[in-house]
Amino acid sequence: MKKQPDFIRVRNISKHFGDFVAVDNIDLDIGQGELFSILGGSGCGKTTLLRMLAGFETPTNGTIEIDGVDITNLPPYERPVNMMFQSYAIFPHMDVEKNIAYGLVKDGVDKAEIAERVDAAIRLVKLDRFRRRKPDQLSGGQRQRVALARALIKRPKVLLLDEPLAALDKKLREYTQFELMNIQDNLGITFVVVTHDQEEAMTLSSRIAVMEEGRFLQVGEPKEIYEYPNSRFVADFIGTINTFEGTVKAVNGETIMISCDDVPIPVKARSGDRVTVGQSVCIALRPEKIFLSVEKPEDAEAMSMPAVVDDLGYLGNRSLYRIRLANDRIIQVSRQNQRRSAKRFVEWGDSVWVSWQPDSTVVIVGKD
Numbered sequence: 001m002k003k004q005p006d007f008i009r010v011r012n013i014s015k016h017f018g019d020f021v022a023v024d025n026i027d028l029d030i031g032q033g034e035l036f037s038i039l040g041g042s043g044c045g046k047t048t049l050l051r052m053l054a055g056f057e058t059p060t061n062g063t064i065e066i067d068g069v070d071i072t073n074l075p076p077y078e079r080p081v082n083m084m085f086q087s088y089a090i091f092p093h094m095d096v097e098k099n100i101a102y103g104l105v106k107d108g109v110d111k112a113e114i115a116e117r118v119d120a121a122i123r124l125v126k127l128d129r130f131r132r133r134k135p136d137q138l139s140g141g142q143r144q145r146v147a148l149a150r151a152l153i154k155r156p157k158v159l160l161l162d163e164p165l166a167a168l169d170k171k172l173r174e175y176t177q178f179e180l181m182n183i184q185d186n187l188g189i190t191f192v193v194v195t196h197d198q199e200e201a202m203t204l205s206s207r208i209a210v211m212e213e214g215r216f217l218q219v220g221e222p223k224e225i226y227e228y229p230n231s232r233f234v235a236d237f238i239g240t241i242n243t244f245e246g247t248v249k250a251v252n253g254e255t256i257m258i259s260c261d262d263v264p265i266p267v268k269a270r271s272g273d274r275v276t277v278g279q280s281v282c283i284a285l286r287p288e289k290i291f292l293s294v295e296k297p298e299d300a301e302a303m304s305m306p307a308v309v310d311d312l313g314y315l316g317n318r319s320l321y322r323i324r325l326a327n328d329r330i331i332q333v334s335r336q337n338q339r340r341s342a343k344r345f346v347e348w349g350d351s352v353w354v355s356w357q358p359d360s361t362v363v364i365v366g367k368d
């Protein structure tokens with residue numbers, strides 16, 4: 001079966017609450033079988049957008065199509081969509097089995113079929129041993145899986161998940177992330193997942209939309225969003241990043257030279273034809289793309305400058321450094337710890353060299 005690239009097709013969708021614009025004219029195409037994440041801070045409109053896809057909120061403007069059918073004016077129960085809510089309400093008086101069966105019972109599906117589908121769903125989320133337990137006899141992660149099974153059992157074409165893992169601790173969350181990806185892979189259902197956790201979005205998604213104040217700032221694959229953020233907001237939102245304001249001084253084919261007030265040396269980047277001499281830009285450097293060395297690096301392509309270790313923190317598999325440049329500006333650098341060694345590579349107050357490659361300089365053009 002050929003997968004449709006615009007299985008979900010949203011056009012010009014907005015939601016106004018009185019004067020307040022919660023979702024502001026969004027266009028969105030999601031492919032069949034994608035795991036699409038919507039990422040953004042609290043109050044940016046994620047739940048509202050999902051509720052419009054599910055049919056619990058009527059758009060002020062715009063249209064929604066799924067699988068070629070305009071569903072904008074259909075009630076929730078006529079849409080090929082199921083939603084797992086932010087506070088996944090499972091019924092406290094029903095055991096796991098009854099909770100999962102609920103949607104099918106309500107639809108009047110016959111008993112034998114319900115039993116069969118409940119079995120399959122319970123196996124899928126690995127709750128075999130807990131079928132007769134009530135929610136208060138389950139852990140947070142198990143309850144979350146009940147909610148997931150309940151949403152999956154109706155075999156929707158599209159499953160909307162609003163902060164599905166928010167209630168779990170870090171370890172269980174990582175485990176459940178992979179489970180979710182497996183389930184999604186096996187069933188081929190299209191997932192739209194809302195989260196405000198950028199690491200989760202990076203791990204789970206085929207693509208991510210970064211949302212702010214009702215709009216999408218950037219939509220792309222995780223790597224694209226991480227490596228080529230199109231705005232300061234996106235760069236800052238996804239991971240840690242060092243940013244500097246600058247002006248383009250020279251453009252030479254792919255290579256450009258930028259002068260930044262906060263960086264004591266000229267900054268080289270590859271940016272092709274996106275910029276012109278004199279233009280204001282922002283440059284951004286990921287902490288893991290900056291190298292520390294005791295000696296001045298010999299690589300002629302790399303930019304390098306002397307600096308001092310201001311602070312450092314050991315995080316198990318890597319160390320984080322706060323490095324003070326000659327102009328007193330602090331930057332963050334991270335370094336993978338390859339060897340288990342009691343001896344540190346550098347200490348507080350040590351003189352070091354920081355360096356990075358032109359390819360690692362992210363150039364952000366334009367607003368924000």
Ligand SMILES: Nc1ncnc2c1ncn2[C@@H]1O[C@H](COP(=O)(O)OP(=O)(O)OP(=O)(O)O)[C@@H](O)[C@H]1O
Nearest residue numbers: 017020022040041042043044045046047048049196
């Ligand atoms: N029924 C409503 N009436 C008025 N304003 C609303 C209503 N529902 C949501 N809003 C507002 O719309 C904005 C977006 O809300 P929404 O619930 O979509 O945010 P969110 O991105 O899901 O945030 P969170 O991460 O905190 O869940 C918020 O400022 C919220 O206060």
Ligand SMILES: [Mg+2]
Nearest residue numbers: 046047048086
């Ligand atoms: Mg929300």
